[in-house]
Amino acid sequence: MKKTNIIISCTLSAVMAASASLGTLCALAEEPPMVHFIVENQTFPAENGSPWEGTLLDEWVSIGEADTAASLFESLISDKGLTQTGAADGYITEIGGLKAGDGSTSGGWMLLYNDCVDDAITAYTVPAGTLGDGDELRFSYSLDWGADIGYDWMGTDTSLSTLSFSAGTLSPAFSPEETEYTLTLSQGTGSVSVDLQAKNKAFRAKIFKNTYALAKTEYKKGKEIPVVSGDTIWIGLGHPGFQSYLSDGISETVYQIHVQSDTPVESSDLSSQPSTEPEESSQGERPEVLPEEMLKALTEKALEQPERTAPGSEWTIMTLARCGCLSGSDREAYLKNLALSLQETGLSKATDSARVLIAVTAAGADGQHFAGMDLTEPLADMEYVSRQGLNGVVYTLIALDTHSYEIPEAADPAHQTTRDKLIAEILSAQLPDGGWTFFGDVYDPDMTAMALTALAPYCETNEAVQTAVQKAVFLLSEVQTPEGTYSSFGQENADSTAQVITALTALGISPAEDARFLKENGSVLGGLSGFYLSEEKGFSHAYGEAYNGYTTVQAFYALCAWDRFQKEQPSLFDMNEVTLTAYTLPETSEESPASHPSSVSQPEASVESTASSAQPATGDGTIAPVLLVLLLSGGALLAISKKPSRKSR
Numbered sequence: 001m002k003k004t005n006i007i008i009s010c011t012l013s014a015v016m017a018a019s020a021s022l023g024t025l026c027a028l029a030e031e032p033p034m035v036h037f038i039v040e041n042q043t044f045p046a047e048n049g050s051p052w053e054g055t056l057l058d059e060w061v062s063i064g065e066a067d068t069a070a071s072l073f074e075s076l077i078s079d080k081g082l083t084q085t086g087a088a089d090g091y092i093t094e095i096g097g098l099k100a101g102d103g104s105t106s107g108g109w110m111l112l113y114n115d116c117v118d119d120a121i122t123a124y125t126v127p128a129g130t131l132g133d134g135d136e137l138r139f140s141y142s143l144d145w146g147a148d149i150g151y152d153w154m155g156t157d158t159s160l161s162t163l164s165f166s167a168g169t170l171s172p173a174f175s176p177e178e179t180e181y182t183l184t185l186s187q188g189t190g191s192v193s194v195d196l197q198a199k200n201k202a203f204r205a206k207i208f209k210n211t212y213a214l215a216k217t218e219y220k221k222g223k224e225i226p227v228v229s230g231d232t233i234w235i236g237l238g239h240p241g242f243q244s245y246l247s248d249g250i251s252e253t254v255y256q257i258h259v260q261s262d263t264p265v266e267s268s269d270l271s272s273q274p275s276t277e278p279e280e281s282s283q284g285e286r287p288e289v290l291p292e293e294m295l296k297a298l299t300e301k302a303l304e305q306p307e308r309t310a311p312g313s314e315w316t317i318m319t320l321a322r323c324g325c326l327s328g329s330d331r332e333a334y335l336k337n338l339a340l341s342l343q344e345t346g347l348s349k350a351t352d353s354a355r356v357l358i359a360v361t362a363a364g365a366d367g368q369h370f371a372g373m374d375l376t377e378p379l380a381d382m383e384y385v386s387r388q389g390l391n392g393v394v395y396t397l398i399a400l401d402t403h404s405y406e407i408p409e410a411a412d413p414a415h416q417t418t419r420d421k422l423i424a425e426i427l428s429a430q431l432p433d434g435g436w437t438f439f440g441d442v443y444d445p446d447m448t449a450m451a452l453t454a455l456a457p458y459c460e461t462n463e464a465v466q467t468a469v470q471k472a473v474f475l476l477s478e479v480q481t482p483e484g485t486y487s488s489f490g491q492e493n494a495d496s497t498a499q500v501i502t503a504l505t506a507l508g509i510s511p512a513e514d515a516r517f518l519k520e521n522g523s524v525l526g527g528l529s530g531f532y533l534s535e536e537k538g539f540s541h542a543y544g545e546a547y548n549g550y551t552t553v554q555a556f557y558a559l560c561a562w563d564r565f566q567k568e569q570p571s572l573f574d575m576n577e578v579t580l581t582a583y584t585l586p587e588t589s590e591e592s593p594a595s596h597p598s599s600v601s602q603p604e605a606s607v608e609s610t611a612s613s614a615q616p617a618t619g620d621g622t623i624a625p626v627l628l629v630l631l632l633s634g635g636a637l638l639a640i641s642k643k644p645s646r647k648s649r
Helices: 005-008 013-017 069-079 293-306 316-324 328-345 350-364 383-384 392-401 420-426 445-458 462-481 495-509 525-527 547-567
Strands: 036-039 053-061 107-113 136-142 159-164 169-171 180-185 194-198 205-207 232-237 253-261 277-280 284-286 367-369 485-490 491-493 581-583
Touching: 036 069, 053 069, 136 180, 136 495, 159 169, 159 232, 159 253, 194 205, 194 232, 194 277, 277 367, 293 316, 293 525, 293 547, 316 328, 316 350, 328 350, 328 367, 350 367, 350 383, 350 392, 392 420, 392 445, 420 445, 420 462, 445 485, 445 495, 462 495, 485 495, 491 495, 491 581, 495 525, 495 547, 525 547
Parallel strands: 036 136, 180 253, 367 581
Antiparallel strands: 036 053, 107 136, 159 194, 169 180, 205 232, 232 253, 277 284, 485 491
């Protein structure tokens, strides 16, 4: 929309009307919800020709179920004996005789909703929305497109200029660049209110308690927030979810204020406290198990399986290697069995080729010099890679980047694979909602995580990739369940949740601490633990189901990814620190055909062969192509930086 539309006429749109329907408003509250209207002119003095200056109106008005911001404003102006033009159309051009264009050709009315100029819609449009208790609608006259009242539509600074509280001592003293504070309250103080100003009124500040998430209750500036020692007040600016029109390049600023007192008590919001009791939900009990406990148990189980070195066990081999638990004897046994199998049967799918290359690399063998074979050669043919659709493209890029492999020349130059082609194909498949999918036009969290895994290494150097990744990460935050989990094909499940954990760690985003992925009942890691079966040392696909091998292998490498993140090691699929050596089959006596599996596409016996028959296999093999990638999915949501910051952004 044109920026001039916002100024030369106050778009009642975004807020006034972004407030249109109030049917969901606090019907059971003891006191009626109130909205604060302010009309002011601080820029055009009377001595220069303004019909008035200063504050013309400052009123709190109760709102009913049938009210809209526009109707409330019209009634208020009429009750005060004042005039206004444009409220009915959502486009204010005059209040109290002060008209757009007075004092300056760039003069006009601007609407600030909770201190932020809201330009989310086109002029003359009044969308449906909900006006909340404590909302403020401030009509300010500007002579310079809003710059003189603190609005800069070209600006990118999302910090606060001021921050204070109605009680307590803030430490350290507020500074816009400092984002973490302690607020010390005197004994008996049970609530505080926040006063703040954004440096740029183009950005809306939102206030939450204990969990920074759009789904949580928002507290308005100046309204009381009940607090006790242990609570954390979160204030964010620049989040795309706060204002739909924000560009993806805006860097969000998030402030944390930790509340403490002389007499600490339990937090007023249990979502911020570790729980010693199993949580209950509509799915039954979901006891939270520590990630290190689950990883230890899964590692022990994997090492007990005699088939762990068979071809088809690539994800187990990779995970053991990346967790530092792959013994020399297991490594040699797997590489030998794989080489013999490849000599007999070869590979028929890009995902097979990619999976094998990933495992071999993790085991320290050079994929381009493996028993006389170049495992990257099939992936050099873009036609072969694309035959499996987005799935093949994604895993080809992941595999080639495990050790920055140089792509060999394709037999047909017209089919030559390049990293640029792979990236472009992934970007072109991104959906309008920000995600990726196996088919259709609605995101799937698994495919979204895999695509991000492939794109991550390019975020620093490719602006289009960075934009796509930011958009998808925002989507994953928005669709996360209150339990911290994810749903795919309409079912809350461990597989999707594991994919996102792997992805977030590669992106440098903590699945245990980043506010975007902390929901009402827990984090992503906590959500995954709800599917854990302690006796089986594995996972179920969905709540209440039996052990599922395909799910377990994905959870295994997700937990390994988290372990590496905690230790500040390179992400799961970034194996450039691994020293590679050429592998040659040892000279041994001829083996019988039964001495090794006949196909590398065979399901991994150690973890996968006991999968519930009620669940489709989510790995490769003979399953439907649309689900083929789920096992391969152990991918990682790739890091936005090569050395990802542990600090939440």
